[in-house]
Amino acid sequence: MSSLVMLASWSGLVLVAGFALGVLWRFVDGTIDLAELLDESVQDANGVAASWSWGRAQAFVVSLFATVFYVKQVAQDPTHFPEIPPVLLASVGASHAVYLGGKLKAALIGRARALNK
Amino acid sequence: MKTLGVLISAGVTVAIIAVVAFFVPGDAMTKLKVATGYGALSIALFSGVLVLVSFAMGRIDIASLFTELGGGASLSRFQLFIFTIVVAMSLLIIVSVSQKLPEVPTGVLTLLGISATTYGVSKGIQAGTSLTKAPSQPEAAPEPPKG
Numbered sequence: 001m002s003s004l005v006m007l008a009s010w011s012g013l014v015l016v017a018g019f020a021l022g023v024l025w026r027f028v029d030g031t032i033d034l035a036e037l038l039d040e041s042v043q044d045a046n047g048v049a050a051s052w053s054w055g056r057a058q059a060f061v062v063s064l065f066a067t068v069f070y071v072k073q074v075a076q077d078p079t080h081f082p083e084i085p086p087v088l089l090a091s092v093g094a095s096h097a098v099y100l101g102g103k104l105k106a107a108l109i110g111r112a113r114a115l116n117k
Numbered sequence: 118m119k120t121l122g123v124l125i126s127a128g129v130t131v132a133i134i135a136v137v138a139f140f141v142p143g144d145a146m147t148k149l150k151v152a153t154g155y156g157a158l159s160i161a162l163f164s165g166v167l168v169l170v171s172f173a174m175g176r177i178d179i180a181s182l183f184t185e186l187g188g189g190a191s192l193s194r195f196q197l198f199i200f201t202i203v204v205a206m207s208l209l210i211i212v213s214v215s216q217k218l219p220e221v222p223t224g225v226l227t228l229l230g231i232s233a234t235t236y237g238v239s240k241g242i243q244a245g246t247s248l249t250k251a252p253s254q255p256e257a258a259p260e261p262p263k264g
Contacts, residue, residue: 036189084224
């Protein structure tokens, strides 16, 4: 049965990695556009305008840091899942809360402007 | 192509089960366990390969995978994708190294939960507002009425 476990895990790894590489390829060839990843859309008099968002930027940086930390822990000891420090979890939670707060604020501002038109 | 893929998958699965039934030593229960395991793996693997091939050929369009409702890239979708892929790959690596299903710590589940919740709430905020993109070119003047 150990050969089945090994085969199953390697097959799964190939499939997941294949999917991830496919998405990465779509980034590279421009099919998936991340141009406004760190921009927030706010409604103004002319419709919707996208502008730089610090909320998104900090959420992106914190998520990236958490990902790198996690990958490093798994690379160091691939026999079990890593323990994620509570401080890191709290940081990610707070960061995402700030991002969502900014998104909600932009949405409410847009709605208020639309109603005042 | 889809039908051919399904037929190949079914054929290989049946062949695997037949090989196990005739050549794997052991009692009937052992043969049944091994055959079921390899048969299920064969079906799952071929299904996954079919999806990847469709993906590579452009039959499955993922251009808007990270697109928000009003346009532009969605950070919540992007971070959910990254966390999901990273945790999935780490699970498969851990299983291949340790040869058993690992215990998932609360921290990892919490991280995935935060990521998924962020995506859900972001989607909810977007669904509650309707955004229309600013026109990039001046709109054409309306045609005068005929007659």
